[in-house]
Amino acid sequence: MINALYPGSFDPPTFGHLNIIERSHDLFTHLDIVIAVNKNKKYLFSAQERLDLMTKLVSKYNNVSVHLWDKLIVDYAQEHNANVLLRGIRNFTDFAYEFDLSQLNRGLNGNIETLFLPTVHEFSVLKSSSIKELASFGGDVSKMVPKIVDEALKRKYGFEKKL
Numbered sequence: 001m002i003n004a005l006y007p008g009s010f011d012p013p014t015f016g017h018l019n020i021i022e023r024s025h026d027l028f029t030h031l032d033i034v035i036a037v038n039k040n041k042k043y044l045f046s047a048q049e050r051l052d053l054m055t056k057l058v059s060k061y062n063n064v065s066v067h068l069w070d071k072l073i074v075d076y077a078q079e080h081n082a083n084v085l086l087r088g089i090r091n092f093t094d095f096a097y098e099f100d101l102s103q104l105n106r107g108l109n110g111n112i113e114t115l116f117l118p119t120v121h122e123f124s125v126l127k128s129s130s131i132k133e134l135a136s137f138g139g140d141v142s143k144m145v146p147k148i149v150d151e152a153l154k155r156k157y158g159f160e161k162k163l
Protein backbone atom coordinates (compact mmCIF):
# COMPACT_ATOMS: atom_id res chain seq x y z
CA MET A 1 0.00 0.00 0.00
CA ILE A 2 1.54 3.32 -1.08
CA ASN A 3 -0.21 6.47 0.05
CA ALA A 4 1.27 9.57 -1.53
CA LEU A 5 0.77 13.24 -0.97
CA TYR A 6 1.31 16.03 -3.46
CA PRO A 7 1.75 19.32 -1.61
CA GLY A 8 1.77 22.82 -3.05
CA SER A 9 0.22 26.25 -3.07
CA PHE A 10 -1.91 25.57 -6.16
CA ASP A 11 -2.61 29.31 -6.35
CA PRO A 12 -4.19 28.56 -8.79
CA PRO A 13 -4.02 24.98 -10.16
CA THR A 14 -2.47 24.78 -13.65
CA PHE A 15 -2.27 22.19 -16.44
CA GLY A 16 1.24 21.46 -15.10
CA HIS A 17 -0.11 20.40 -11.70
CA LEU A 18 -2.93 18.41 -13.28
CA ASN A 19 -0.53 16.60 -15.60
CA ILE A 20 1.51 15.45 -12.59
CA ILE A 21 -1.68 14.16 -10.93
CA GLU A 22 -2.94 12.48 -14.13
CA ARG A 23 0.35 10.65 -14.71
CA SER A 24 1.00 9.62 -11.13
CA HIS A 25 -2.27 8.79 -9.41
CA ASP A 26 -2.33 5.20 -10.72
CA LEU A 27 1.06 4.51 -9.14
CA PHE A 28 -0.38 4.92 -5.66
CA THR A 29 -3.12 3.39 -3.55
CA HIS A 30 -4.25 6.88 -2.68
CA LEU A 31 -3.04 10.35 -3.60
CA ASP A 32 -3.76 13.29 -1.28
CA ILE A 33 -3.41 16.74 -2.81
CA VAL A 34 -2.36 18.91 0.13
CA ILE A 35 -2.97 22.63 -0.31
CA ALA A 36 -0.61 24.67 1.82
CA VAL A 37 -2.10 27.36 4.02
CA ASN A 38 0.88 29.41 5.16
CA LYS A 39 0.06 32.55 7.13
CA ASN A 40 3.37 34.12 6.05
CA LYS A 41 2.48 33.83 2.35
CA LYS A 42 0.15 36.03 0.34
CA TYR A 43 -2.17 34.10 -1.95
CA LEU A 44 -4.41 35.38 -4.73
CA PHE A 45 -7.02 32.71 -4.05
CA SER A 46 -8.21 31.96 -0.53
CA ALA A 47 -7.65 28.50 0.92
CA GLN A 48 -11.33 27.68 0.34
CA GLU A 49 -11.18 28.89 -3.29
CA ARG A 50 -8.07 26.80 -3.98
CA LEU A 51 -9.72 23.80 -2.32
CA ASP A 52 -12.93 24.23 -4.37
CA LEU A 53 -11.06 24.60 -7.68
CA MET A 54 -8.78 21.62 -7.10
CA THR A 55 -11.63 19.44 -5.78
CA LYS A 56 -13.60 20.04 -8.99
CA LEU A 57 -10.55 19.38 -11.16
CA VAL A 58 -9.71 15.98 -9.66
CA SER A 59 -13.26 14.74 -9.04
CA LYS A 60 -12.87 12.19 -11.90
CA TYR A 61 -10.20 10.22 -10.00
CA ASN A 62 -11.55 7.96 -7.28
CA ASN A 63 -8.23 7.56 -5.46
CA VAL A 64 -7.43 11.29 -5.25
CA SER A 65 -8.65 13.68 -2.55
CA VAL A 66 -7.88 17.30 -1.70
CA HIS A 67 -7.09 18.76 1.73
CA LEU A 68 -5.99 22.02 3.35
CA TRP A 69 -3.04 21.97 5.73
CA ASP A 70 -1.41 24.72 7.78
CA LYS A 71 1.42 22.78 9.43
CA LEU A 72 4.55 20.95 8.31
CA ILE A 73 4.03 18.66 5.32
CA VAL A 74 5.85 15.77 7.02
CA ASP A 75 3.35 16.06 9.88
CA TYR A 76 0.52 15.66 7.38
CA ALA A 77 2.22 12.53 6.05
CA GLN A 78 2.71 11.13 9.56
CA GLU A 79 -0.88 11.78 10.63
CA HIS A 80 -2.40 10.39 7.41
CA ASN A 81 -0.11 7.38 6.91
CA ALA A 82 1.39 8.70 3.70
CA ASN A 83 4.81 7.31 2.83
CA VAL A 84 5.55 9.16 -0.41
CA LEU A 85 5.89 12.89 -0.95
CA LEU A 86 5.45 13.68 -4.63
CA ARG A 87 6.96 16.77 -6.27
CA GLY A 88 6.87 17.95 -9.87
CA ILE A 89 10.09 19.14 -11.50
CA ARG A 90 10.09 21.67 -14.35
CA ASN A 91 13.79 22.39 -14.72
CA PHE A 92 17.18 22.48 -12.96
CA THR A 93 16.12 25.39 -10.77
CA ASP A 94 13.20 23.34 -9.45
CA PHE A 95 15.51 20.36 -9.00
CA ALA A 96 18.04 22.32 -6.93
CA TYR A 97 15.30 23.71 -4.69
CA GLU A 98 13.40 20.43 -4.40
CA PHE A 99 16.56 18.44 -3.73
CA ASP A 100 17.42 20.62 -0.72
CA LEU A 101 13.83 20.46 0.51
CA SER A 102 13.84 16.67 0.24
CA GLN A 103 16.96 16.51 2.42
CA LEU A 104 15.35 18.75 5.02
CA ASN A 105 12.20 16.64 5.02
CA ARG A 106 14.23 13.44 5.31
CA GLY A 107 15.87 14.96 8.38
CA LEU A 108 12.45 15.62 9.88
CA ASN A 109 11.01 12.21 9.05
CA GLY A 110 13.17 9.48 7.52
CA ASN A 111 10.16 7.23 6.78
CA ILE A 112 8.82 9.45 4.02
CA GLU A 113 10.37 9.16 0.57
CA THR A 114 10.32 12.14 -1.78
CA LEU A 115 9.62 11.21 -5.40
CA PHE A 116 10.26 13.63 -8.27
CA LEU A 117 8.21 13.48 -11.45
CA PRO A 118 9.56 15.52 -14.37
CA THR A 119 7.09 17.68 -16.22
CA VAL A 120 6.18 17.11 -19.84
CA HIS A 121 7.79 19.44 -22.35
CA GLU A 122 4.71 21.57 -23.12
CA PHE A 123 4.13 22.43 -19.45
CA SER A 124 7.72 23.07 -18.44
CA VAL A 125 7.30 26.85 -18.31
CA LEU A 126 3.94 26.89 -16.53
CA LYS A 127 4.19 28.55 -13.16
CA SER A 128 1.27 29.81 -11.05
CA SER A 129 3.05 33.11 -10.36
CA SER A 130 3.71 33.89 -14.06
CA ILE A 131 0.17 32.88 -14.98
CA LYS A 132 -1.22 35.31 -12.37
CA GLU A 133 1.01 38.06 -13.71
CA LEU A 134 -0.21 37.46 -17.28
CA ALA A 135 -3.85 37.20 -16.22
CA SER A 136 -3.61 40.41 -14.20
CA PHE A 137 -2.95 42.28 -17.46
CA GLY A 138 -5.76 40.49 -19.29
CA GLY A 139 -3.38 38.10 -21.10
CA ASP A 140 -4.76 34.87 -22.54
CA VAL A 141 -3.92 31.99 -20.18
CA SER A 142 -6.53 29.57 -21.54
CA LYS A 143 -3.84 27.12 -22.75
CA MET A 144 -2.19 27.09 -19.32
CA VAL A 145 -5.07 26.50 -16.93
CA PRO A 146 -8.42 24.67 -17.04
CA LYS A 147 -11.52 26.67 -17.99
CA ILE A 148 -12.78 27.06 -14.41
CA VAL A 149 -9.42 28.50 -13.36
CA ASP A 150 -9.33 30.82 -16.37
CA GLU A 151 -12.79 32.09 -15.40
CA ALA A 152 -11.81 32.48 -11.75
CA LEU A 153 -8.72 34.50 -12.77
CA LYS A 154 -10.84 36.74 -15.00
CA ARG A 155 -13.24 37.37 -12.09
CA LYS A 156 -10.35 38.14 -9.70
CA TYR A 157 -8.79 40.65 -12.08
CA GLY A 158 -12.04 42.16 -13.35
CA PHE A 159 -11.84 40.80 -16.91
CA GLU A 160 -15.02 38.70 -16.83
CA LYS A 161 -17.31 39.06 -19.85
CA LYS A 162 -20.09 41.60 -19.29
CA LEU A 163 -23.57 40.26 -20.23
Ligand code: ADP
Nearest residue numbers: 007008009010016087088089119123126127128
Ligand atom coordinates in the same frame (compact mmCIF):
# COMPACT_ATOMS: atom_id res chain seq x y z
P1 ADP B 1 4.09 26.99 -8.40
O1 ADP B 1 3.47 28.14 -7.64
O2 ADP B 1 5.54 27.20 -8.72
O3 ADP B 1 3.29 26.57 -9.61
P2 ADP B 1 3.21 25.03 -6.40
O4 ADP B 1 3.65 25.17 -5.00
O5 ADP B 1 1.77 25.33 -6.65
O6 ADP B 1 4.17 25.84 -7.36
O7 ADP B 1 3.58 23.60 -6.98
C1 ADP B 1 3.36 22.39 -6.33
C2 ADP B 1 4.23 21.32 -6.95
O8 ADP B 1 3.93 21.21 -8.34
C3 ADP B 1 5.73 21.58 -6.87
O9 ADP B 1 6.37 20.33 -6.72
C4 ADP B 1 6.05 22.18 -8.22
O10 ADP B 1 7.39 21.97 -8.58
C5 ADP B 1 5.11 21.38 -9.09
N1 ADP B 1 4.78 22.07 -10.33
C6 ADP B 1 4.32 23.32 -10.49
N2 ADP B 1 4.12 23.61 -11.80
C7 ADP B 1 4.49 22.49 -12.49
C8 ADP B 1 4.57 22.15 -13.89
N3 ADP B 1 4.25 23.03 -14.84
N4 ADP B 1 5.00 20.91 -14.21
C9 ADP B 1 5.37 20.04 -13.25
N5 ADP B 1 5.34 20.29 -11.92
C10 ADP B 1 4.91 21.50 -11.55
